[in-house]
Structure formats: structure tokens, C-alpha cells
Amino acid sequence: MAKILQIETATAICSVALSVNGENISYKEEHGQNLHAANLTLFIDEVVKAAGLAYQDLDAIAVSKGPGSYTGLRIGVSTAKGLCYALDKPLVAIETLNMMAAGFLTENPGYSGLICPMIDARRMEVYTAVFDPLLQILLPTEAKIIDETSFNNFLSNQIITFLGDGAAKCAEVLTHQHAKFDARNFNSAAYMSQLANQAFNNGNFEDVAYFEPFYLKDFVVTPSKKQQAQG
Structure with missing residues (x-):
């Protein structure tokens, strides 16, 4: 019975789900700008508790790897990798x-x-x-x-x-x-369950130390109008 915690932060939706053998047993998500940094770990804790599990009961952490928002992906992947290190669990990456x-x-x-x-x-x-x-x-x-x-x-x-x-x-x-x-929302960790379970069963795990999100394009910082005027 593969118990997988799933994280999706590639867009403005902050989404977490927990599945057992590819079936969702709990999830939480919210749509809005700049939610991920403040809410992701809270959502994870709520989802794990709602499932009646302890963190150590998890078999793997799955994360939506992109493409998508540079900041959102960075937060989601960093959180997933941190959990993998802390719990000594494998990392599964699913293309968004x-x-x-x-x-x-x-x-x-x-x-x-x-x-x-x-x-x-x-x-x-x-x-x-x-x-x-x-x-x-x-x-x-x-x-x-x-x-x-x-x-x-x-x-x-x-x-x-x-x-x-x-x-x-x-x-x-x-x-x-x-x-x-x-127009429905499909950027949800709840839709990661079967793909994550399949990857887990096939042993398709990432190297936690070296894994990076699939940004697709380089992140470019656009100078503000004030900076442009000063330049």
C-alpha cells in the first residue's frame, strides 16, 4: 500500500493531496497569488492529519515538477526535497x-x-x-x-x-x-495520484540531492521602472 504525499505549486493554486495506492484519501487546495510560501507546509500538515497518518507512515513524496511559475515550482520542490531528507523517503516527480x-x-x-x-x-x-x-x-x-x-x-x-x-x-x-x-481547474495534486503511484511501483525516483524543477525557460528578472530610470 503506497502512501504518497503529493504537492502541486506550478501555478497560482497551492494544492496538496495524500493518496493510497493511487486513490485520494485527503487533499486541500486554494487559489490565489503568493500563497505557496505561507500556506504549503500548513496544508501538508492538515492533509497528513486528515488522513489519520504520521509523516513517517508515508512511502514517498511526489511533486509537480513543471513547467510553470518559477517561484511556485521552487517552493514546491524545495519543500518536497526537505521532507524527503527529513523522513528518508524517495522523491517522485510528475510533469505538470x-x-x-x-x-x-x-x-x-x-x-x-x-x-x-x-x-x-x-x-x-x-x-x-x-x-x-x-x-x-x-x-x-x-x-x-x-x-x-x-x-x-x-x-x-x-x-x-x-x-x-x-x-x-x-x-x-x-x-x-x-x-x-x-475552464475547470486541473492544476490539482489530487490528479497526480495515479501517475505518482505508477512511478512509485516502477521505482522511478529522483536523486534528491540534484533534482531541479523543469522550468523550461530561464528565469528573467525584469527591472522596475524606477530602476530603469536610475540606469
């Missing part, structure tokens, strides 16, 4: 877009189209990938600037459902008749 696609399929059994999760980057750019209904990757994860021709090679003959916080801003340009949108 894969988790989102898995969540969509969980909520839409029998769906036969393609799934395109999107995480907002900036302007018309998103972090995205395309999956089939078996979660096979058809378009690997990339940072993509969206215009009216994006995904036309897929949309020409099959439905694609776009989801995630990056999808809403793309609805105005992705107007193909086969383009569908799902």
Missing part, C-alpha cells in the same frame, strides 16, 4: 502538463479527442503539450506563442480540448470548429 491531462481524463471517461493543457507564460505564450486519450505525447512540452494557425495540423481532423490557466486567453484566436475549451 501530464498531470493536467490525466486530471481531464479522470473527469471525462470515454473522451476520444486530444488534450492540450496550457500554463500561462506571458502575453500570448503558454507552456503546452498535446496528449492522446492514452496520455501518449503527440507534441512534446514547449513554450509556444499562440496564433490563429497554432495546432492546425491536429485540429484539421480531430477535436482538441484546451485546458489550464493559459487556455482562456487563447480562445479568441483558436477558433477552429474542432477546438474545445474546459
